[in-house]
Amino acid sequence: MATMPTRIDDQLFEAARVAGVAMSRSAAQQLSHWARLGRELESARGVSQDEIARVLGGQRAYDALADPEQAVVRAAWDERVESALAELDLAAEFRAAGDTWSEIDADGNVVALPVE
Numbered sequence: 001m002a003t004m005p006t007r008i009d010d011q012l013f014e015a016a017r018v019a020g021v022a023m024s025r026s027a028a029q030q031l032s033h034w035a036r037l038g039r040e041l042e043s044a045r046g047v048s049q050d051e052i053a054r055v056l057g058g059q060r061a062y063d064a065l066a067d068p069e070q071a072v073v074r075a076a077w078d079e080r081v082e083s084a085l086a087e088l089d090l091a092a093e094f095r096a097a098g099d100t101w102s103e104i105d106a107d108g109n110v111v112a113l114p115v116e
Contacts, residue, residue, distance in 0.1 A: 025083050033079045040072045047072060 008016075013027055020030035041047050047068050054060035055073050062073060091113075094101045098115050105111045 023080070023083065024087060025079075029083065033076075036075055036079065037072060040068075040075050052076075 008031065013031075016030040016034070017027040019025075020027050023030065023033075025033065041049065046066065051060060051065060052069055052072050055062050055065060055069075056076055062070060065073065091101065095115055100112055100114050102110050102112050
């Protein structure tokens with residue numbers, strides 16, 4: 001994915017930085033997330049941002065939303081999963097806990113890895 005430099009208002013950048021911390025994203029990732037959500041919202045007529053926020057906050061059922069609203073929720077969930085996976089380092093967590101773990105090597109064999 002190519003990136004292009006873009007000028008961002010200081011207040012918007014600071015809001016993205018603060019929101020990003022809460023969502024485990026960088027400011028740039030948060031701005032990208034907001035842009036994707038905005039794109040989905042603008043392309044979907046009759047979308048209720050309040051209803052979407054309720055689903056994302058666990059206060060309303062996903063199935064109760066209309067298809068366009070569900071698309072926005074899925075985009076938000078995709079972002080959350082992508083962010084969580086990018087930060088996931090199970091090997092470091094196992095090492096920190098003093099645990100061993102197993103992996104599959106290039107030949108398909110199970111290999112137990114010791115704490116280093």
